[in-house]
Amino acid sequence: MVADRDGPVTLSSDFGWPYPAAMRGVIAARTDARLLDVSHAFPRGDVRTAAFWLREILPYFPPATHLAVVDPGVGTDRAVLVARAGEHALVAPDNGLVRPVARRLGDDPTFFVLTDYEAASATFHGRDVFAPLAATIHERGIDALVADGTLERTVDPVDLRLPTADVSADRAHGEVIVVDNFGNAITSIPGTFVREEMGATVAVNDERVRVERSYAQVAAGERLVTIGSHGNVELAENDGRGSEAFDVRVGDAVRIAR
Amino acid sequence: MVADRDGPVTLSSDFGWPYPAAMRGVIAARTDARLLDVSHAFPRGDVRTAAFWLREILPYFPPATHLAVVDPGVGTDRAVLVARAGEHALVAPDNGLVRPVARRLGDDPTFFVLTDYEAASATFHGRDVFAPLAATIHERGIDALVADGTLERTVDPVDLRLPTADVSADRAHGEVIVVDNFGNAITSIPGTFVREEMGATVAVNDERVRVERSYAQVAAGERLVTIGSHGNVELAENDGRGSEAFDVRVGDAVRIAR
Amino acid sequence: MVADRDGPVTLSSDFGWPYPAAMRGVIAARTDARLLDVSHAFPRGDVRTAAFWLREILPYFPPATHLAVVDPGVGTDRAVLVARAGEHALVAPDNGLVRPVARRLGDDPTFFVLTDYEAASATFHGRDVFAPLAATIHERGIDALVADGTLERTVDPVDLRLPTADVSADRAHGEVIVVDNFGNAITSIPGTFVREEMGATVAVNDERVRVERSYAQVAAGERLVTIGSHGNVELAENDGRGSEAFDVRVGDAVRIAR
Numbered sequence: 001m002v003a004d005r006d007g008p009v010t011l012s013s014d015f016g017w018p019y020p021a022a023m024r025g026v027i028a029a030r031t032d033a034r035l036l037d038v039s040h041a042f043p044r045g046d047v048r049t050a051a052f053w054l055r056e057i058l059p060y061f062p063p064a065t066h067l068a069v070v071d072p073g074v075g076t077d078r079a080v081l082v083a084r085a086g087e088h089a090l091v092a093p094d095n096g097l098v099r100p101v102a103r104r105l106g107d108d109p110t111f112f113v114l115t116d117y118e119a120a121s122a123t124f125h126g127r128d129v130f131a132p133l134a135a136t137i138h139e140r141g142i143d144a145l146v147a148d149g150t151l152e153r154t155v156d157p158v159d160l161r162l163p164t165a166d167v168s169a170d171r172a173h174g175e176v177i178v179v180d181n182f183g184n185a186i187t188s189i190p191g192t193f194v195r196e197e198m199g200a201t202v203a204v205n206d207e208r209v210r211v212e213r214s215y216a217q218v219a220a221g222e223r224l225v226t227i228g229s230h231g232n233v234e235l236a237e238n239d240g241r242g243s244e245a246f247d248v249r250v251g252d253a254v255r256i257a258r
Numbered sequence: 259m260v261a262d263r264d265g266p267v268t269l270s271s272d273f274g275w276p277y278p279a280a281m282r283g284v285i286a287a288r289t290d291a292r293l294l295d296v297s298h299a300f301p302r303g304d305v306r307t308a309a310f311w312l313r314e315i316l317p318y319f320p321p322a323t324h325l326a327v328v329d330p331g332v333g334t335d336r337a338v339l340v341a342r343a344g345e346h347a348l349v350a351p352d353n354g355l356v357r358p359v360a361r362r363l364g365d366d367p368t369f370f371v372l373t374d375y376e377a378a379s380a381t382f383h384g385r386d387v388f389a390p391l392a393a394t395i396h397e398r399g400i401d402a403l404v405a406d407g408t409l410e411r412t413v414d415p416v417d418l419r420l421p422t423a424d425v426s427a428d429r430a431h432g433e434v435i436v437v438d439n440f441g442n443a444i445t446s447i448p449g450t451f452v453r454e455e456m457g458a459t460v461a462v463n464d465e466r467v468r469v470e471r472s473y474a475q476v477a478a479g480e481r482l483v484t485i486g487s488h489g490n491v492e493l494a495e496n497d498g499r500g501s502e503a504f505d506v507r508v509g510d511a512v513r514i515a516r
Numbered sequence: 517m518v519a520d521r522d523g524p525v526t527l528s529s530d531f532g533w534p535y536p537a538a539m540r541g542v543i544a545a546r547t548d549a550r551l552l553d554v555s556h557a558f559p560r561g562d563v564r565t566a567a568f569w570l571r572e573i574l575p576y577f578p579p580a581t582h583l584a585v586v587d588p589g590v591g592t593d594r595a596v597l598v599a600r601a602g603e604h605a606l607v608a609p610d611n612g613l614v615r616p617v618a619r620r621l622g623d624d625p626t627f628f629v630l631t632d633y634e635a636a637s638a639t640f641h642g643r644d645v646f647a648p649l650a651a652t653i654h655e656r657g658i659d660a661l662v663a664d665g666t667l668e669r670t671v672d673p674v675d676l677r678l679p680t681a682d683v684s685a686d687r688a689h690g691e692v693i694v695v696d697n698f699g700n701a702i703t704s705i706p707g708t709f710v711r712e713e714m715g716a717t718v719a720v721n722d723e724r725v726r727v728e729r730s731y732a733q734v735a736a737g738e739r740l741v742t743i744g745s746h747g748n749v750e751l752a753e754n755d756g757r758g759s760e761a762f763d764v765r766v767g768d769a770v771r772i773a774r
Binding site for chain 3: 227
Binding site: 016017018019021022024025026028029032035044045072073074075076120121122123124127128 | 266268292294295296297299300311314315316317318319320322438439440471472473474475484485486487489492497
């Protein structure tokens with residue numbers, strides 16, 4: 001079953017404050033579900049970063065209805081997307097935001113679009129379109145909304161693929177996917193590439209850096225390569241900002257040689 | 259009925275962190291109600307900005323007990339206010355904070371003050387006075403507290419009126435009420451004044467600017483006039499900060515000519 | 517009874533965003549308990565500041581399972597600590613973080629460590645070790661986990677003592693424990709030392725400053741000495757940052773003479 005009525009509704013956005021509260025109110029007015037925030041601090045309009053975090057975090061939740069709104073195209077004709085992925089339901093703008101997490105949550109996610117909607121505002125579909133839809137899906141399920149014509153199947157939702165890496169026997173070539181709020185630079189290189197090098201060094205963009213299981217295994221202020229909680233190679237600094245220590249930004253190339 | 263025992267309790271303040279948690283604890287110790295944050299990021303001591311957001315956001319919630327604390331006069335003799343507005347109950351310092359939302363929630367809100375209280379601290383009435391009172395109102399209702407003398411009617415709570423606009427056939431004269439966290443400058447001019455101008459331009463403080471339904475209808479970095487989700491004219495910049503692009507701050511005059 | 521199944525689970529960390537959501541998901545997948553955030557804005561890796569706030573705030577909650585993760589030693593061999601204190605259960609790294617609050621919550625707290633664990637990651641034990649443990653304790657209670665060997669008693673958890681003050685008849689010598697997000701400098705000097713001086717002045721590090729019950733009793737921008745909501749002497753500025761006005765930082769000595 002999807003969108004279990006006993007499960008929670010999660011909320012994610014780039015709204016900061018106070019706009020998420022309007023979505024909370026809209027949902028609370030329509031369902032008694034537990035409301036659980038994922039984050040409303042996603043960088044404004046940055047669909048890719050939010051897509052990465054949703055992919056990493058939502059799988060830890062029980063079957064739920066997940067509302068996610070990072071929507072730089074609000075008020076244009078972008079579609080309103082619903083996904084069924086495993087036992088989860090996802091509600092989001094059709095801009096790729098929930099494609100990576102949908103693949104992660106289920107082998108064969110299916111997608112739907114809202115056939116028609118009228119929004120009270122052109123600038124806050126989170127409150128006027130997405131939140132009421134998420135509440136309705138939580139209460140009634142996707143199938144009921146397909147049956148009554150509110151939703152229809154789509155086979156070509158906007159895709160978004162997060163960067164991967166080229167990995168050979170002794171070299172991996174990837175890029176920085178996101179920098180987290182601690183300054184850790186999370187790369188697209190799988191952690192398996194450095195797993196056997198714990199305590200040794202690898203060359204990161206031609207500089208030798210130690211590989212360690214955790215931050216505290218090097219001195220404060222020292223750089224390290226580690227495997228982040230997402231399973232990818234992370235460029236970090238104990239008690240500091242790895243992105244600055246390695247001088248890398250999102251999208252920058254990262255080459256690691258064993 | 260007011261303060262429905264099945265409804266949620268909402269929390270709003272300018273406390274940032276970690277003080278809101280003490281209010282959450284106090285309320286959770288007294289009621290099983292769903293606790294829903296509105297925001298704790300309201301600008302410190304800025305009653306007017308918080309009053310605007312409460313007016314815009316609380317009406318989206320189901321009947322609830324709303325606790326709101328922006329209280330620059332904490333520890334002085336300002337009264338502790340309770341309002342009954344429609345099916346909602348409001349608990350706040352008597353400094354005007356919840357007057358605009360009370361008018362919005364009900365045609366004929368009624369007001370009460372706490373007849374007497376002793377606070378464990380003189381600096382944190384949110385925790386020591388307002389939160390316990392909100393929990394009690396949620397559990398017992400306003401009438402029971404009037405009956406036992408805890409509350410008494412008041413006919414002259416401190417008022418606060420948010421700015422309005424002078425609107426004629428071809429000119430509107432208002433001001434910036436608040437700047438939101440995206441930098442959008444929300445004016446006191448009703449959106450109806452520009453509704454017929456979509457796609458055309460209006461003069462904002464003597465400069466021609468396009469009116470669009472949503473941010474993405476102009477290029478990134480371009481200014482626009484739009485109707486915000488609150489229904490008022492908003493001065494915005496797609497993917498930027500409208501307040502900077504228009505060089506306006508809260509309280510600045512805004513003149514729009516069609 | 518400890519870890520009442522009807523009580524809430526609280527969450528505290530220095531994770532900022534979005535990592536707390538992974539802990540929320542893990543817990544929500546294991547229990548229907550109310551999840552209540554304390555704060556995730558504790559300064560990164562600052563065990564002492566977080567320990568202070570936990571001590572001040574958690575006692576306002578009803579009997580609960582409290583998860584607290586400020587864990588600069590993640591991935592090292594620091595133990596995973598559980599405390600039973602009054603009717604509360606605490607789950608935290610064994611670095612002193614919950615020792616002050618454990619003493620505050622119960623006269624004779626008892627401590628346990630996780631006998632063995634395997635974490636999916638070496639960098640995010642909040643998600644992989646602490647959150648599942650907190651959910652399990654909430655559902656099953658500490659005793660069941662001792663009985664099955666998951667937990668064992670410890671008599672020497674890492675201690676942490678927050679600073680106290682030397683107080684004589686007319687002088688008190690302490691230090692700044694934390695600076696809150698309003699800039700108030702919270703000292704280790706008990707508020708009782710200045711209680712009789714309300715409206716008069718005391719010498720703070722040799723400068724005369726007025727003692728007042730609340731911020732608003734001096735003009736905006738003026739310094740004051742007050743008794744904070746935690747019961748300690750606070751160095752404050754009405755509508756400003758006391759730490760800057762008094763030029764003090766955490767750890768700085770504060771001498772007050774009546």
